[in-house]
Amino acid sequence: MSATTDHAAQADAVEHHHAHDEHVPSDGYFIKIAIILAIVTALETSTYWWPDSMDSFATPALLIMMAIKFFMIVSIFMHLKFDSKIFSLMFYMGLVLAIGVYLVFLFTFQFFRP
Amino acid sequence: MAIIERPSAVPATVGAGGTTELVTPSRALGAYRRPVSTTGWKSWLFTVDHKKLGIMYGAVSLFFFLVGGIEALLIRLQLAAPDNTVLSAGLYNEMFTMHATTMVFLFVMPMAAAFANYFLPLQIGARDVAFPRINAVGFWLFLFGGIFLNTSWFLGGAADGGWFMYSPNSSALFSPSHGIDFWVMGLQITGIASLVGAINLIVTVLNMRAPGMKLMNMPVFTWMVLVVQFLLLFAMPVITVALFLLSFQRNFGATFFDVNQGADPLLWQHLFWIFGHPEVYIIILPAFGIISEVLPTFARKPLFGYKFVVFSGAAIGFVGWGVWAHHMFASGLGPVSVAVFSVATMLIAIPTGVKIVNWTLTLWGGKLWFSTAMLFSIGVIVLFTIGGVSGVTHAVAPSDTQQTDTYHIVAHFHYVIVGGAVMGLFAGFYFWWPKMFGQMLSERLGKWNFWLMFFGVNLTFGPMHILGMQGQPRRMVVWPEKLTGDGFFDLAFWNQVASVGSFVIAAGVLLFVINIFYTAKKKVAAPLDPWDARTLEWITSSPPKEHNFDRIPTVHSLDEFFHRKYEEVDTENGPKLVKVKTAEEVLAEEEANADHHIHLPSPSYWPIVLALGFPIIAYGVIFNLLLTIVGTALVLLAIFGWCLEPSVADDSDYDPPAGGDSTKELATLG
Amino acid sequence: MADIAVHEEDHAHTEHGGYDDHVVHATSTGLSNNKLAMWLFLGSECLLFGGLISTYMLYRGRHEGGPGPSQIFDIPLTSVSSFILLMSSLTMVLAVNSAKRKDDRNTNLWLVVTALLGALFVGGQVYEFTAFYQEGLGFTTSLFGSSFYTLTGFHGVHVTVGVIMLLALVGAITRNRVTGDKAEVVEMVGLYWHFVDVVWVIIFTLVYLIPS
Numbered sequence: 001m002s003a004t005t006d007h008a009a010q011a012d013a014v015e016h017h018h019a020h021d022e023h024v025p026s027d028g029y030f031i032k033i034a035i036i037l038a039i040v041t042a043l044e045t046s047t048y049w050w051p052d053s054m055d056s057f058a059t060p061a062l063l064i065m066m067a068i069k070f071f072m073i074v075s076i077f078m079h080l081k082f083d084s085k086i087f088s089l090m091f092y093m094g095l096v097l098a099i100g101v102y103l104v105f106l107f108t109f110q111f112f113r114p
Numbered sequence: 115m116a117i118i119e120r121p122s123a124v125p126a127t128v129g130a131g132g133t134t135e136l137v138t139p140s141r142a143l144g145a146y147r148r149p150v151s152t153t154g155w156k157s158w159l160f161t162v163d164h165k166k167l168g169i170m171y172g173a174v175s176l177f178f179f180l181v182g183g184i185e186a187l188l189i190r191l192q193l194a195a196p197d198n199t200v201l202s203a204g205l206y207n208e209m210f211t212m213h214a215t216t217m218v219f220l221f222v223m224p225m226a227a228a229f230a231n232y233f234l235p236l237q238i239g240a241r242d243v244a245f246p247r248i249n250a251v252g253f254w255l256f257l258f259g260g261i262f263l264n265t266s267w268f269l270g271g272a273a274d275g276g277w278f279m280y281s282p283n284s285s286a287l288f289s290p291s292h293g294i295d296f297w298v299m300g301l302q303i304t305g306i307a308s309l310v311g312a313i314n315l316i317v318t319v320l321n322m323r324a325p326g327m328k329l330m331n332m333p334v335f336t337w338m339v340l341v342v343q344f345l346l347l348f349a350m351p352v353i354t355v356a357l358f359l360l361s362f363q364r365n366f367g368a369t370f371f372d373v374n375q376g377a378d379p380l381l382w383q384h385l386f387w388i389f390g391h392p393e394v395y396i397i398i399l400p401a402f403g404i405i406s407e408v409l410p411t412f413a414r415k416p417l418f419g420y421k422f423v424v425f426s427g428a429a430i431g432f433v434g435w436g437v438w439a440h441h442m443f444a445s446g447l448g449p450v451s452v453a454v455f456s457v458a459t460m461l462i463a464i465p466t467g468v469k470i471v472n473w474t475l476t477l478w479g480g481k482l483w484f485s486t487a488m489l490f491s492i493g494v495i496v497l498f499t500i501g502g503v504s505g506v507t508h509a510v511a512p513s514d515t516q517q518t519d520t521y522h523i524v525a526h527f528h529y530v531i532v533g534g535a536v537m538g539l540f541a542g543f544y545f546w547w548p549k550m551f552g553q554m555l556s557e558r559l560g561k562w563n564f565w566l567m568f569f570g571v572n573l574t575f576g577p578m579h580i581l582g583m584q585g586q587p588r589r590m591v592v593w594p595e596k597l598t599g600d601g602f603f604d605l606a607f608w609n610q611v612a613s614v615g616s617f618v619i620a621a622g623v624l625l626f627v628i629n630i631f632y633t634a635k636k637k638v639a640a641p642l643d644p645w646d647a648r649t650l651e652w653i654t655s656s657p658p659k660e661h662n663f664d665r666i667p668t669v670h671s672l673d674e675f676f677h678r679k680y681e682e683v684d685t686e687n688g689p690k691l692v693k694v695k696t697a698e699e700v701l702a703e704e705e706a707n708a709d710h711h712i713h714l715p716s717p718s719y720w721p722i723v724l725a726l727g728f729p730i731i732a733y734g735v736i737f738n739l740l741l742t743i744v745g746t747a748l749v750l751l752a753i754f755g756w757c758l759e760p761s762v763a764d765d766s767d768y769d770p771p772a773g774g775d776s777t778k779e780l781a782t783l784g
Numbered sequence: 785m786a787d788i789a790v791h792e793e794d795h796a797h798t799e800h801g802g803y804d805d806h807v808v809h810a811t812s813t814g815l816s817n818n819k820l821a822m823w824l825f826l827g828s829e830c831l832l833f834g835g836l837i838s839t840y841m842l843y844r845g846r847h848e849g850g851p852g853p854s855q856i857f858d859i860p861l862t863s864v865s866s867f868i869l870l871m872s873s874l875t876m877v878l879a880v881n882s883a884k885r886k887d888d889r890n891t892n893l894w895l896v897v898t899a900l901l902g903a904l905f906v907g908g909q910v911y912e913f914t915a916f917y918q919e920g921l922g923f924t925t926s927l928f929g930s931s932f933y934t935l936t937g938f939h940g941v942h943v944t945v946g947v948i949m950l951l952a953l954v955g956a957i958t959r960n961r962v963t964g965d966k967a968e969v970v971e972m973v974g975l976y977w978h979f980v981d982v983v984w985v986i987i988f989t990l991v992y993l994i995p996s
Contacts, residue, residue: 027881034874041870044993045863055995066989069870070982077877078978079971084815086320087823094827097348098834101435105384105838108439108451244817313824320820321811347828355835359934368923368930370839376846377927385835754952758961 025082033076040065148716148759152660160717162246165658167253168232169550174257175225181264182216183623185209187616190574194613196595196606206591207274208293212264214277215297218397219304220260222535226400227256227311229542230339232550234315236651236658237333239324239667244317246715247756248310254725255307262729263300266293273297276589278386278441279360281371281379286364292736298361299732305350305357306728312346315339324650326669330424333649333672334417337424338403341431342396348435349392356385365735380445387438395434397531398498399427401538402469405491408541409473410673411645412488413480419472420672426465426472433462443511444518452511459509463502470499485645486560490541493568497533501526504579519589522582528575532619537567540626547633548640552656556636559629566622573615577608643697648676653700664708675700718759724752818964822972826979833983836935837990843927844991850925853932856916857992865908866988869943872901873981876974883970891970892954898977899950902943909940932991939987942980949973 044065047058075081080088106112149160158166189209192200201209231253235243243249266272273293275283284294319332319340332340360382362368369375371382410417417423439447439455447455473495482488504526508514517523540563547555584603586593598606643652652675654663671677678700680691695703727749734742811817844853879894913933921929953973956962962969 024881024884027878030874030877030881034871037870037873038867041863041867044989045859047993048859048863052995059994062989062993066985069985073873073978073982073985077873078975078982083819084813086813086815087819090820090823091827091830093344094348094830097435098830101352101388101831102834102838104436105388106841108384108447109378109380109842110448111842245821309828313821313828316824317817317820320813321815321817323812327812347824348831351828351832352835355832355839358938359839362930362934366923368934369927370843370930375927376848378842381839381842385839388835757952757956757963 025076030077033072037069037072040069148718150717157717159722160250160719162242162250162715162717162721163660164231164235164243164246164249165550165660165662167249168228168230171224171228171231171253171256174260175221175228178216178220178260179225179623180627182213182221183620185213185216187620189213190613190616192591193593193609195610196598197592201591203591204271204274207276207589208267208272210589211274211276211279211293211297212267212272215263215273215301216260217531218277218393219301220256220263222397222531222539223304223308224256224260225539226339226342226397226535227252227308229335229400229404229539229546230315230342233546233651234336234339235318235322236654236662237336237649238319238322238327239650239663239669240318240322241662241666241712242715243314244322245314247718247721248314250718250721251724252307252311252314254722255310255728256304258725258729259300259303259307262303262732263296266296266300269296278390279382280386281382282373284360284364284382285372295361295364295736296732298357298364299735302354302357302361303728303732305354308346309350312343312350315343316347319343324666324669327650328669330421331669331672331674333403334406334420334423334427335400335403335649338399338406338427341427342399345392345396345399345431345434349389349396352385353389356382356389359385361735380442380447383442383445384438387441388435390441391438392431392434394530395430397535398538399430401494401535401541402427404538404542404545405473405494407649408487408491408545409476411545411647412483412485412491413477414483414646415476415480416648416673417472418475418478419468422468423472426468429465430462433458433465437462440509440511440514443514456509456511460506463506463509466502470495470502483645485544486555486557486564487541487545487645489561489564489568490537490544493537493564494534494541497529497537497568497571501529501531501533505530517582519587520582521578521586521588524588525575525578525582528578529571532575533571537571540564540567543626545645546651548644549651549656549658551633552640553633553636553638554640554644555629555633559625559632563622563625563629566618566625570615570617570619570622573618574612575615577611577615581605581608581612641697642701646679648673650674652697653678653704655701661712661714664705666709667704718756720752720756720759724749724756727752816968818968818972819975822975826975829979829983833935833938833986836931836938837986840931840935840991843931845928847926847928850929851916851919851921852928853991854995856919856921858912858915859992861908861912862988862992865905865912866984868901868908869905869981869984872898872905873978875901876977880967880971880974883967886967888957888966891966892957895950895954895957895970899947899954902947902950902977906940906943906947909936909943935987935991939980939983942983946973946977946980949976 044062047054047062050058074091080091149156151157151160158170161167188201189206192198192206192209231243231249235241264272269292271291271293273279273296274289274291275294275297279294279297282288319336323332359368359370363370363372369377371377371379373379406417406423437455437459439451440459443452443456473491477492504522508517508523508526544555544557544560547553580603584599584605586605586609593605593609595606598604640656642656650667650669651658653667667674675697679693679695679697681694682689683692684690727745727747730745730748731742732745734740734745813820847853875894875898879891879898882890882894913936921932923930923933950973953962953970957966957970
């Protein structure tokens with residue numbers, strides 16, 4: 001929850017600031033992003049046909065591609081990049097908490113032990 | 115702004131106590147029109163007023179408090195004599211399960227929600243919450259969820275797996291009645307209430323503050339409620355997952371927690387406590403907030419280290435996410451996990467200690483006024499510290515392994531919950547009663563109430579430390595005469611002391627109930643500012659008008675109300691605070707400058723209809739899936755009604771008609 | 785439910801030209817209540833799906849007496865449905881952009897396309913579940929089966945709710961019954977929709993692609 005307090009300063013900084021000057025990217029920009037996302041998805045799918053010997057490489061590659069897609073959608077399609085930082089704070093607070101808590105949770109089950 | 119406004123029928127009802135004329139919409143654009151009653155039962159059933167909802171939250175929670183209290187007394191009666199037969203073993207299991215569930219989910223949490231609903235908008239200078247209809251749906255979900263949960267008593271028996279419902283006790287094999295199904299579905303329903311309530315209150319705090327009400331000008335109670343709402347926001351979905359898994363296991367044949375099928379029972383324990391530990395702070399932080407309001411008021415000096423109190427509250431909320439496994443030290447987590455969680459648990463004592471120190475230093479050098487609210491707050495400091503100290507000993511894993519599932523744990527958490535959270539809520543009752551109802555609770559009865567509860571808590575839960583150290587297991591249904599021991603460690607003696615103590619607490623609570631009726635009957639109006647209070651909720655009449663403030667106050671400092679009454683004057687002996695205005699003068703000034711157009715949200719039929727769908731779905735899951743379809747249909751209907759109802763009544767329905775064509779434009783849109 | 789509830793409860797303060805003396809029109813942060821509420825809700829949903837995903841990860845290897853992940857998953861099929869859901873995010877964005885231009889016709893068009901793609905995805909999931917069931921993986925066959933169906937089922941329900949929201953929104957726009965700022969309502973449904981898509985991005989990788 002320390003994040004709650006961090007944003008105290010931010011919330012007050014934007015007080016009386018109206019978020020009407022929102023930057024709206026064009027349709028073409030979104031289509032470009034979608035094409036990139038499609039390419040990454042194709043790459044992801046291709047790992048299915050990779051030989052088994054590359055498994056140890058495929059897993060990190062897949063996780064990285066997943067993260068790229070995730071943040072592209074969240075920050076561009078969902079406008080987080082262009083919107084108030086408070087929105088990002090609310091969402092990422094939940095996301096970071098979820099990742100942290102559930103990683104520890106899986107760790108206690110010795111999930112990551114090879 | 116999400117308040118759906120209707121123009122006030124009488125513009126700027128200056129000093130008239132909020133008497134608004136009835137407004138009746140004639141047509142409703144093809145959808146069901148909005149209710150407009152301001153009096154009678156309809157005004158309560160369809161209300162979206164945060165104050166009415168707050169009072170309803172409070173009344174229902176108090177009722178469940180009495181239910182949970184009776185369950186506790188039955189438990190203590192059973193343990194008052196050797197080989198006792200007041201309750202059968204099965205009924206005893208149901209009793210302690212429902213006692214805990216009722217007290218946690220149907221009393222402490224919603225009672226905190228009652229205060230939050232009522233006072234949070236007032237403390238930040240708002241006319242209502244951000245989403246008034248969602249506020250209403252939260253209350254009705256809580257009420258229906260609570261009723262649903264308790265109907266299990268009459269439909270085959272209540273839940274009997276203990277409030278944390280560990281596997282395998284929660285499986286159909288060990289608990290074949292529908293009790294646990296009721297428990298699961300009931301908590302799902304109240305969980306939705308908590309979740310939507312959390313979203314609503316967070317948005318309210320962030321977005322609805324009066325001009326000048328910076329976050330660091332907010333009263334500590336508002337701050338603590340904000341932290342609690344974040345905890346709810348992120349903790350409720352975790353218990354939702356756990357409850358879904360359990361109901362899939364019990365109702366649809368999955369085996370998530372069944373060791374025979376290769377499952378890991380620790381999955382439930384983890385999910386439950388990932389929720390359950392933040393839940394602990396959800397329970398206690400509102401009480402911390404209340405006493406942080408009460409102590410400065412009655413010590414007549416500002417809260418010592420406001421920022422420390424706020425930040426330590428947020429720190430407790432944050433660190434509270436990293437300590438859940440200290441409830442599981444005895445479950446074989448492995449040395450690394452145990453060590454990590456043990457250290458994290460000790461860390462959390464630091465911000466808690468900071469608070470205790472700040473409260474104590476607030477009292478230091480103050481002109482103490484020992485009102486009932488003040489006594490309860492000091493009671494919290496004392497009793498919570500005792501519970502906190504035994505809590506730190508539980509952080510030490512080797513020691514905890516000895517104490518797990520003994521009465522020592524029972525003693526610990528009752529000291530922090532009854533001595534901390536419940537006493538804190540009682541401080542809130544006595545402090546805010548005159549504001550909510552315009553009448554003073556009797557201080558004489560109040561002091562009896564306090565001392566009975568204070569001694570009762572120590573009498574009941576103090577001996578449990580000894581019982582626990584002697585190894586009396588938690589949830590034990592009888593103690594046999596021949597095992598009682600003798601001398602100081604006589605289990606029979608201490609059990610009987612605890613049982614007597616529980617009735618002393620009950621007497622205290624009974625006095626409170628009597629006090630309510632006594633006060634209501636006496637009808638003596640409270641002074642406007644009986645406690646010489648400090649925060650914004652007191653800059654309005656008691657009880658507050660429907661629109662809260664005649665003029666939205668402009669805030670200049672922490673403790674705004676205090677600074678409007680007092681000014682610092684230089685004297686020979688240094689600066690001194692001098693009263694420059696009375697509360698009546700402050701209020702008169704606000705009334706004289708009342709806003710001309712006050713817009714309040716219209717009541718709505720749909721929150722109660724929406725909420726009603728959920729228990730029907732829940733009964734359906736337990737008894738007949740067809741009923742689920744009926745419930746779902748009702749929920750869908752309510753959502754569509756909700757979305758399509760007009761946001762305000764039509765232009766011509768108002769007297770005088772609303773100015774300009776602005777409302778008309780709005781009406782065609784809605 | 786809250787997702788529908790939160791976004792509808794508003795009307796833009798711009799419609800209140802006549803009441804400018806009313807001081808509390810602007811929110812303290814200058815941000816829309818509805819959007820803030822939606823982001824909070826999505827933050828909360830992270831913990832919900834996190835729990836379901838973790839449960840699946842814990843149990844995916846436990847499938848005695850039934851087929852396991854590597855025997856049963858049809859990666860080409862799931863890739864196609866993942867791609868469909870991904871593209872529905874694009875059409876959703878185009879709907880939001882059209883709504884911001886106050887272009888009702890294109891807004892409706894893209895909303896309908898998004899709903900169709902979503903429905904196609906749900907259809908694919910129904911097909912997939914049926915195929916898995918025929919291959920011997922029932923809900924109660926193994927821990928893997930239970931946790932797999934629970935996780936993907938929850939996601940499927942989210943998509944279905946999204947489709948209903950999209951279609952309801954199309955109806956509301958067509959009949960001019962949207963309460964409040966239309967563009968914001970479309971954006972709100974869009975946020976929910978993208979979130980559901982983003983959850984699938986994670987499920988697709990963690991559940992289907994990473995070799996177990």
